[in-house]
Amino acid sequence: MGWIVVEFPEPREVFVGGDSQGDNRTAAGEYNAFSVGDGWQTVWLGGPRDFEPPVQSVFVPATSDAIAPFRVVFTKKV
């Protein structure tokens, strides 16, 4: 088991392994942590395709936890 947060400047739906995990953050700006299986995961965002990279393959360590989750960072295209 591992934990991730997905960083993006605005709330976006997060997909892990093709399955929706809900929004990456609340309207108030707080991040939601997601519990995921450890090992390789494919992560992308929903909504407008205004982020990069378009998809990320990440290795989630089993040592990540809810307090110190593994960070997956998407940036907004300019």
Add this chain to the structure above:
Amino acid sequence: MRAPALVLMVLLATLPACSPTLNTPLAMYNASAGYRYTTLASDGREDTLVILAFSGGGTRAAAFSFGLLEALRDTRYLSAGSPRRLLDDVDVIASVSGGSFTAAYYALFRERIFDDFPAAFLHRDIEGELIGRMLWPPNWFRLARKDFDRINLAARLYDETVFQGRTFGDLLREPRRPYIIVNATDMTLGRRFEFTQDQFDLLCSDLSALKVADAVAASSAFPGLLSPLTLRNFAGDGCGYRPPQWLQDANRPGNPPMRYLHARDLLSYQEQAARRPWIHLLDGGLADNIGLRGPYIALSSQDSGWSVLSRINRRVVKRVVVISANAKTKKRTDWDTRQAAPGLLSVLGLVSSGPMDNYSLDTVQLIRDFFEQQEQQANSAQSCRDALLATCGRATTPLVPHVDWFPLELAFDRVEDPALRDCLEALPTSFTLPEPTVALLRQAAGVLLQRSPELERLMKGLDASWQPAAARVDPELQRTVCARAP
């Protein structure tokens, strides 16, 4: 007249079957069609996920799991002022062997199970009827065919007399949960094989056309007594199948071994289609005799067609309830009273059941450990947030979903009364049990559920005024059954 009649009988029996395979090919892969969790609507509460697991153990397991369904029907509570039954909140039933009869019957016939199932299955001498069919001369010729074996005879018996010709397609006529996962064992892989469209996609086969009785027969095909059930793997013909992303992710070297090997086994139906055009299935108990491995994967990862973890991450599910009806027994032996080593039958008996029991115990513990870890993670994160808020005025740690976890294991070794416990643990594994024994098993399941502290914790959370239903084991019934138990 007798000779022509006999010739006709032999010809009819030995004619090639109209359909040489039990299962049919899938015209085109469609991830949103067929019998799978996502195509079934829920009548239950979205915030409460209830998973049942029915173990193997012949009629003993079928009666015990039936008793659990009765007890859930009788577990009533108020939800927003309206009466509900916990039974109506059940989302998934995973089953093995004897427990598959109860699971499949409930999925097909719903409320009718409470009136019909005892006469349709529990009170019947299924073993005797099966032997009767095997001894019926025309069946000797059928059994000589390479596409017909003892398992097909059993499946026909179940189809005609228990499941009334129903197919998995019939389960989609009113596509409602609970979603049943009937488990068998793939002989080549030694792994769980489930009768769901998610699994059949890998075979490029359409589960909808398959008789439910075939699935239950495979799930309960105890080695030696019954032959394996054979399915055709159509993956070589293609159906446009594309593995879901989670399966592609899981199939990458470097992943934890359990995850990687599970994915490799699943993909072997596609990747080794030329080498594996036929899939041979045996009793589901060989791979997982408690039926909890599939739910464990769905609970603890995204590697499933019905990932519970994803629903928790979406903050949809607030309570997860896993109730297993484990009909395992504990045979008393006198082996250690003598110097002479136990005989071959004793050794074979231990070999066939010992590892299965240990594996079931591990699976139950795995789920309990997972629940505890998740709870600890959520509590630590919340404590950290509270401390930061108190000292800094704001918290930088992320929000963690809070879920209440309820693991309930109904097993004979949890029975408080030692005499009843010993009696239940000594029951045989067979497909025929006396009616009083069936009644005792049903009552025992009810008592175990209603007296479970976990059930009380769950129900009080749903309805603070909840009180357990009256449940007891009839002392006279116990005397009757246990006096004649070995």
